Amino acid sequence: MSRFEEVIDRKGSSSVKWDLTKTVFGKDDVLPMWVADMDFLPPEDVLEALGNRLKHGIFGYTFVGDPTADSIKDWIQKRHGWKIEKSWLQYSPGVVPAISTIIQALTSPLDKILVQSPVYTPFFNLVEDNGREIVNAQLKYQDGSYSIDYQAFEESLKTGVKLFLLCNPHNPSGRVWKKEELTKIAELCKKYNVVIVSDEIHSDLVYKSHTHTPLASLNDTFRDMTITCIAPSKTFNLAGLQASAMITPNSELREKIAGIHKKQGFFTLNTFGISGMEAAYRHGEQWLEEILDYLQENVKVTKNFLEEHLPELTLVDPEGTYLLWIDCTKLKLSDEELKNRLLDKGKLALEPGTKYGPGGEGFVRMNIACPRETLLDGLERLRVALG
Numbered sequence: 001m002s003r004f005e006e007v008i009d010r011k012g013s014s015s016v017k018w019d020l021t022k023t024v025f026g027k028d029d030v031l032p033m034w035v036a037d038m039d040f041l042p043p044e045d046v047l048e049a050l051g052n053r054l055k056h057g058i059f060g061y062t063f064v065g066d067p068t069a070d071s072i073k074d075w076i077q078k079r080h081g082w083k084i085e086k087s088w089l090q091y092s093p094g095v096v097p098a099i100s101t102i103i104q105a106l107t108s109p110l111d112k113i114l115v116q117s118p119v120y121t122p123f124f125n126l127v128e129d130n131g132r133e134i135v136n137a138q139l140k141y142q143d144g145s146y147s148i149d150y151q152a153f154e155e156s157l158k159t160g161v162k163l164f165l166l167c168n169p170h171n172p173s174g175r176v177w178k179k180e181e182l183t184k185i186a187e188l189c190k191k192y193n194v195v196i197v198s199d200e201i202h203s204d205l206v207y208k209s210h211t212h213t214p215l216a217s218l219n220d221t222f223r224d225m226t227i228t229c230i231a232p233s234k235t236f237n238l239a240g241l242q243a244s245a246m247i248t249p250n251s252e253l254r255e256k257i258a259g260i261h262k263k264q265g266f267f268t269l270n271t272f273g274i275s276g277m278e279a280a281y282r283h284g285e286q287w288l289e290e291i292l293d294y295l296q297e298n299v300k301v302t303k304n305f306l307e308e309h310l311p312e313l314t315l316v317d318p319e320g321t322y323l324l325w326i327d328c329t330k331l332k333l334s335d336e337e338l339k340n341r342l343l344d345k346g347k348l349a350l351e352p353g354t355k356y357g358p359g360g361e362g363f364v365r366m367n368i369a370c371p372r373e374t375l376l377d378g379l380e381r382l383r384v385a386l387g
C-alpha cells in the first residue's frame, strides 16, 4: 500500500480546509476539497527535523541562516536548473504576504497592476486591499485549454501598468507556461517597463512531459525585472509552517522590499518554518517524486470517472498543480445553482469558479491531493450533485 493511501482525520486540528466549512460554506457535513493543501503527511525527514527541533525545547529568537539559504539555492538549481545567489533571498511567512509587501514596495496607491484571470483569488484582493487598481488580461479558453491573448496583454500594459502578477504554473488552470510563452510576455513587460512578480509556488508540482521554467532564469534582462516567489508549502504540504522566499536578483528592487519589511517590523520566520523548509528542500526529493506519481494517478482516476459518469463536465487537463479546474458550463446552471447542488445534494465543498474572476463562471476547482478513497468519495458526491 502506498503511504499516501492513509486517511488521516484532520478535523479539530485548526485546519482551514476541514474545520472552517461551516464558516465558509455554511455547512459542517460536507467533504472539503477546496483549500489548496494536501491530506498527506509530509516527508519523514521533515517530521524528524521538526521533532528534533521540538525536543531541543528552547524557542528563543531565531534567524534564517546559511544552511537554510543553501537548501533553497541547491533545490532551485537541481529541480529547475536556475543558479541563484543566496544574497538574492528574502523571506516571508507566505507568498500572499510576500506579494502584498512587493505591491507596497514597488507601486503607489492607485497604480495599475496586471493579472490574468481566472486566477488565484488573493491576486485581486491584494491589489484592491492595497488601494491599487486591477487591470485584467483575461486568458483565452479554447477547446478545453488556456492560452495567453498577447494582444489583450499588450493593450493592458499600454494603460500604464506598473506591476504584473504572473501565476507560473497557473492556478486554477493547471497550465505550466512554456519558455516561448514566458519569453513573449516578459518581452512585452520589458517594452512597457513593467516589473514582474512570478508566483512560482506550484513550480515543483509539475506532471511528466511538462517542465517548469523560472521566468527569471530565461535571461539577464528578465532576471533583473522579476521577483520570484517560492515556498515549500504546496510542494511538501507545509502551509501551516508559514515559510516562503522571494528571489530578487536586482538589488534596487530588493532594497525597496527590505524597506517595507523594516516598516512592518518584519525580521524573520518562525523556528519550525525554518527547520521544516530546510529539511524539505534538503531531503524531500524522493517523497516529491512519489507524490507526483500518486497525484498523476488521481488525475487519471478523475478524468476516467468524469468521462464515464459526468460526460457533460470537461476536465481542463492539468500540466501541473493538484487543483483540477472543471468546466461545468454545458450544464447551463447558474453559479448559485451549481453551488447549491454541490453543497445540498452532493455534500461536497469545492471552490466556485467565480472566485477566480472573469472567466471562472460555470467552473469549479477541485483539490485532489487526498488519498484515493477520499477522492472516490468526492467524485461520487460530484456525480450525485451534477449527474
Ligand SMILES: Cc1ncc(COP(=O)(O)O)c(C=O)c1O
Pocket (backbone or CB within 6 Å): 036, 093, 094, 095, 096, 097, 120, 167, 171, 199, 201, 202, 231, 233, 239, 244
Ligand atoms: C498561486 C498561489 N500563490 C500563493 C498561495 C498561498 O501562498 P502562502 O500560503 O504561502 O501565502 C497559493 C495557495 O493556494 C497559490 O495557489
